[in-house]
Amino acid sequence: MKACILLRPLLIRLFLPLLCVVLGLADFPEEAVASNEQNKVRIHIGELQHDIKIQLDKIQQKNEAEREILDQLDEINRKLTRQKEKATVLLRRLIEQKKVLQDLNEKIGQAEEKRNSLKGHMLKRLRSFYMMGRVGMLNVTFSKKELPELMLFSDSFENLVAYDKDIVLQYRDALNELEQAVLSRELEKSLLEELVRQSEEEQQVLFILRAEQEQLLDAIKQEKSVYQLAVDDMRQAEQDLLDDLMRLRIEDKLDKEQGLLLGKGRLSAPVTGTVLYRFGDSIQTGLRKGDTTKGITVAIEPGTSVHAVYKGNVVFADYKRGYGNAVIIDHGGNYFTITARLDEIFVHKGDTVEQDQEIGASGDIATLYDPGVYFEIRHSNTPLDPLEWLEIEKSSANEF
DSSP: OHHHHHHHHHHHHHHHHHHHHHTTSOOOOGGGOOOHHHHHHHHHHHHHHHHHHHHHHHHHHHHHHHHHHHHHHHHHHHHHHHHHHHHHHHHHHHHHHHHHHHHHHHHHHHHHHHHHHHHHHHHHHHHHHHHHOOOOHHHHHHOSSOHHHHHHHHHHHHHHHHHHHHHHHHHHHHHHHHHHHHHHHHHHHHHHHHHHHHHHHHHHHHHHHHHHHHHHHHHHHHHHHHHHHHHHHHHHHHHHHHHHHHHHHHHHHHHHHHGGGGGTTOBOOSSSSEEEEOTTOBOOSSTTTTOBOSSEEEEOOTTOEEEOSSOEEEEEEEEETTTEEEEEEEOSTTEEEEEEOOSEEOOOTTOEEOTTOEEEEOOTTTTSSSOSEEEEEEETTEEEOGGGTBOOOTTOTTBO
């Protein structure tokens, strides 16, 4: 892990152009065209970016819906505030109205009590006046008082009765006015109670509407969070793919720069068989007797499949003098493999082959002059010992 951290700056300096390609900041020449695997990764990245855009559009729609609901909630809250203020004013007026009605009823009670008292007093006066009777001959004859005095008493008594009558009538009128005022106040109180009831109903409607909008807002936020999670996941997947693409770019660059060197000692054998001639051996038989071999020769059965030891591009697939039917593969980094003495060739010049892909087959005709399949590895024009590169059976150094 520490080694990876230390190598990171070096890798960045070496492969910054590759990063530019990944981010669309630079173009590579035609010889750096990505492999099919890289194309697949890029296609997948494009699909992810398309899906991310769809999710972001959905998030944008939810943001707009959220803003609309928030605006509606603000308007509902403003209406609720106005309704509460209105209800407060109406309730205060209703309380005042009830207090006024209470005062009026108390005044009516006091006025009725006073009127009844006056009526009783007046009735007593009238009864006394009736008992006394009018000032006539008999009252004058049998009274101890003289006529003028009797006349004065009668006039005074009548004046008192008339005064009491006026007072009673005034109280009656006052009571009528108070009763009319009470009736008017009762009507006004009923109207205020109705207005308070309507205001409370409007508040309840607004509360219900606000609760519905808040539920809708919560649902939108949940949906938006789901979309955001999807975007986050897809962006992480996109980053992972970009990392994979960078890795493939680096691997391609390393393949081109180092070729077979990356798989030295672990390359698949081209055929299954026994080694007849090793690298540097002197050929003992055949037309090339006495020559020093620059590769290895492997004895195999006719019809045995021959495979590519590593991925690369076929630069030659035809008959070659001294080799017979041969396939030459460029593995990058100036590393080449030559597989010769084939009875059949299954690839063509310009083909891209993968490791272990079948490229031909052995037969009787190809080995008439020299036995076995010939295999050679070269770095530029320098032949290399294939046995140092191939993975060999541990039980025998001469068998694959």
